[in-house]
Amino acid sequence: MERVLIVGAGAGGTMLANALDPRRFEVTVIGASADHLFQPGLLYVAFRGASARRLARPERQLLRRSVRFVQEAVTRIDLNRHSLTTAAQQQFDYDTVVIATGVVTDRAQIPGLAAWGERIGDYHSTVAEAQKLWRALAAFRGGTIALGQSTPLIKCPPSPIEGILLTDALLRRRGRRAQSKLVFLTPYPRAYPAEAMNAILEPVLRARGIEIRTVFDVDQVDAASGAIRSLEGDTLACDLPILIPPFAGAAITYEPAGVVDNDRLLKTDKTTLRVQGVEHAFALGDATNLPTSKAGVGAHLEAKVIARQLNGEAAAFSGRTHCPVDLADGRGTFVIGSYAAAVVPCRPTRMRHWMKMAMARIYWISLRGWLEPMFDWYFARTAPEKLAGGATARP
């Protein structure tokens, strides 16, 4: 049997492990954490004070019984020798390796951010950090809140806009909006990078009285005052700087070292998902340098492509994105695009908000692959190539 080693037990690694036929493959998943976190839920922990009770489940329970799960952090992968080493010095050999280690936040890249992160948390790291942010927001009595991504590389591109809209909704609910100024920061020239969706989302921000600062690349945060300085030379005074930290790939040493870029992301062929220049190695999800959104949807579709290739079928990743956006007023929308089709405009509706909320419930069974016929139908129906040409997306 072919030995497939999957490194990383998140959305993509788990889906792939469950998609492989146990009669053909001996599958081992090595994951650093015993628990699997539903990361989109961090938004609601941080901005609504939601309970984190249902956000994590033991990884072992999410995998087919035939899949071996090893809870260990991988420290070294020798792609030439088909072998890897864990922090506990265990060694594993493989016929094919799939790297699905996601990304981690790295506050140290921005001077002053670590001190603020320590104090107020963030909503892209852990449950504890999201709970810390909730407490900081709960203690906020008025003043200026600036929220945005500190670097262009980000997990879940709509999450900055969702964060500022949920902050606005929270302050309104608490009767503190009149005493507060909200500033949305972005390194891009518009509030949402893709123009078709910016045309929909930017007016929503403006209608809620949110100031938008574009082309603002965060350089440093004043550890005492919270003022944010940009690389472009602007300074923004603020009381609560909610900055999404920079991200980086897992701290793994590779042989050959050149398979990762400066952000420690795997250099991955954008359609075959093979690690460039190496035989029998694939990468998927956030861990890659693919020119598409870092989102669970991408990890899901990439896992399907790798599973088909391992089965000997011809399969190529289309670069499909389908990221939900919560407008914090009961409506939702999606950012839908692919390598071949630019992002299409997608009108906010209540139904689309409901679909985002429903994902929190069906996520756990979707990891098992039981909903694939439904997803295949849905993604085919909403393919951006079909919707391109000005049509407003209709799921």
Ligand SMILES: Cc1cc2nc3c(=O)[nH]c(=O)nc-3n(C[C@H](O)[C@H](O)[C@H](O)COP(=O)(O)OP(=O)(O)OC[C@H]3O[C@@H](n4cnc5c(N)ncnc54)[C@H](O)[C@@H]3O)c2cc1C
């Ligand atoms: C606030 C927020 C909202 C989001 N909303 C959405 C949304 O609405 N829709 C959507 O599609 N996506 C959303 N995402 C993004 C989505 O959660 C991620 O893109 C997705 O989880 C990526 O899957 P992955 O398998 O690539 O990585 P992950 O799910 O992050 O999994 C990586 C795994 O690798 C493990 N690992 C890391 N290093 C090592 C190592 N050295 N050894 C062993 N194991 C290791 C980790 O422990 C983890 O289990 C959101 C993310 C956030 C933070």
